[in-house]
Amino acid sequence: MTAEDVIMKPGTARQYHTGSWRSRRPEVDKDKCINCLFCWMFCPDNSILVEGGEMKGIRYTHCKGCGICVRQCPKDAITMVEEGEQ
Amino acid sequence: MGTEYVCSESEHSSMSMCIGASAAGARAATATASAGLAYMWEMLYIAASMRLPVVMTVANRALSGPINIHCDHSDAMGARDSGWIQIYAENVQEAYDNSIMSFRIAEDAGVKLPVMNCLDGFIVTHAIESMEPLDDEVVKKFVGDFKPLHPLLDVKNPHSFGPFDMPEYYYEHKYNQQMAMKKALEVVRQVSEEYAKISGRKYDLLECYRCEDADYVAISIGSTAGTMKQVVDDLRAEGHKVGSVKVRLFRPFPFQDIAKVLDGRKGVAVLDRALSFGAAGPLFADVRTAMFDNGSRSPAVNYIYGLGGRDVGVEDLKRVFLDLENGTAETVNYLGVKL
Ligand code: SF4
Ligand code: SF4
Numbered sequence: 001m002t003a004e005d006v007i008m009k010p011g012t013a014r015q016y017h018t019g020s021w022r023s024r025r026p027e028v029d030k031d032k033c034i035n036c037l038f039c040w041m042f043c044p045d046n047s048i049l050v051e052g053g054e055m056k057g058i059r060y061t062h063c064k065g066c067g068i069c070v071r072q073c074p075k076d077a078i079t080m081v082e083e084g085e086q
Numbered sequence: 087m088g089t090e091y092v093c094s095e096s097e098h099s100s101m102s103m104c105i106g107a108s109a110a111g112a113r114a115a116t117a118t119a120s121a122g123l124a125y126m127w128e129m130l131y132i133a134a135s136m137r138l139p140v141v142m143t144v145a146n147r148a149l150s151g152p153i154n155i156h157c158d159h160s161d162a163m164g165a166r167d168s169g170w171i172q173i174y175a176e177n178v179q180e181a182y183d184n185s186i187m188s189f190r191i192a193e194d195a196g197v198k199l200p201v202m203n204c205l206d207g208f209i210v211t212h213a214i215e216s217m218e219p220l221d222d223e224v225v226k227k228f229v230g231d232f233k234p235l236h237p238l239l240d241v242k243n244p245h246s247f248g249p250f251d252m253p254e255y256y257y258e259h260k261y262n263q264q265m266a267m268k269k270a271l272e273v274v275r276q277v278s279e280e281y282a283k284i285s286g287r288k289y290d291l292l293e294c295y296r297c298e299d300a301d302y303v304a305i306s307i308g309s310t311a312g313t314m315k316q317v318v319d320d321l322r323a324e325g326h327k328v329g330s331v332k333v334r335l336f337r338p339f340p341f342q343d344i345a346k347v348l349d350g351r352k353g354v355a356v357l358d359r360a361l362s363f364g365a366a367g368p369l370f371a372d373v374r375t376a377m378f379d380n381g382s383r384s385p386a387v388n389y390i391y392g393l394g395g396r397d398v399g400v401e402d403l404k405r406v407f408l409d410l411e412n413g414t415a416e417t418v419n420y421l422g423v424k425l
Binding site for chain 2: 001002004005009
């Protein structure tokens, strides 16, 4: 980072773990999930893991626990759980 | 030099465009006034904190309400703390000269801050005055080519402008802006000296008119400093030892220059064409701060004047000096207000 607040290389947000902000975490029930990927589209922190067109879970290093994915999921497949609870 | 003129749907957008264009690697400039400047508010701070050398002319006009389109300095004084360098012109010649110098000041490697070029709305912007322009070639050579430091369009070296800045570094970036302002004091002086070589017109941070042996000094900004010269001449002809100081550079504020020029006066009047409600004039606050350090503690008073374009003539300004001499001024006075 320069004196003028310019970051001289791309993709550095990856190094900033917004997951530490979370007080509640989203958990997915894959039995209900239809892989529509709405959660992936709306997640502001790029924390929905997708492989081969399938929703594969949540990247907790960057998920800040905002709950947008829960609101967007048409199948109620994601629920928020208090951190520290199962 | 290819120039593209872009229309925007609002002032917030026009400043945003300047920020984008400047970060991308272009030399960007715009102009506004009054409520337009107020509408840019959020983006003014962003241009300054991103250290983009945007240049903007501001025709100083009153802010609503009551709605009014005429001259006062409330608009630019309101943007005083936004991190922009502010230069004020007395007349059209100075406005022209300042606009040329602005690019050099803004783009200086030690500064990299946006510059607001202020001139009195209507009084200067809508009046006919003669002026001497320079040849285009001379100006081009003086201003030089724009060399952006980290152009966003340098796609081979991608980098991020304006990222999220948490408590760990935000404060340091603000401190850096303050250091750049400090540097700007020197740079404004240097660029002004260089400009004198191509134009024959010499500018400094302040302009003192018949101050050398003056007992009483009035300080003002903008076109009023021109009227002041007439007032000083008239009063000097009658034997009054008076002088006038014009503040050309308001941000960064030339504290030392002010302290020096006001040292040992019998009385100082600070004229503000803006008012910080519940306090006094913004120029007054800074001038008194500067004087606090000069040891002599000359009595200083404030005159609020000319709000919303209220005309201020030679006779009104004479009264300022006579009040000073007679010791009849209050700490804050409202020149010409109808009560
Ligand atoms: S809670 Fe928010 S950040 Fe976390 S995965 Fe859902 S949308 Fe993304
Ligand atoms: S929004 Fe719900 S159903 Fe769609 S992919 Fe995400 S978890 Fe699965």
